[in-house]
Amino acid sequence: MQWQHRLVALLIACLPLTEVGASPASATPFMRLAVTTEHGDVLVDETVPLGGRWCIKWQHSVEHFTVLDCYRNAAGVMQLERSHQPDFAAGLGHIFGRGEQVSDGEGGYWINAIDEPVANNRYLLRVGSPAVNHRVVWPDGEHPQVSLSALAAGQRVTIQLAAPYASPRE
Secondary structure, X not given: OHHHHHHHHXXXXXXXXXXXXXXXXXXXXXXXXXXXXXXXXXXXEEEEXXXXXXXXXXXXXXXXXXXXEEEEEEOOXXXXXXXXXXXXXXXXXXXXXXXXXXXXXXXXXXXXXXXXXXXXXXXXXXXXXXXXXXXXXXXXXOOOOEEHXXXXXXXXXXXXXXXXXXXXXX
């Protein structure tokens, strides 16, 4: 009976870890990047193969330069891979132990190898004004860029790496 109590304690202790991200075992050959408004409007719905990458690109509201936050489908887990920042402006900068800061050769820098899983494969973003121009971009150009600010400025959206749609049975 004591082993059953230990098993239950172990399961309870591990429960918070179950929502960190999708299990690699659940990964399929591709996932979907979905961006939806709080009202359910779909702004982006594109396939992302395993290892596929996309970025959220935006203009810093004070300094007006472009910032990139880049993600990847790491075996079915949305992972913040790297970030490009042209300056150490308000709200930006490298945190020691979180990735590796390297020069971009143009006065700015990349923070590479961040490789942090995004909890539950999704996060909320308050979309900036057209001047901020939050947009989804694909580094390899496999999908067209989508300006979230043009579609939902001021709204809260969910950015999510999701399983592909199930095909109906014949």
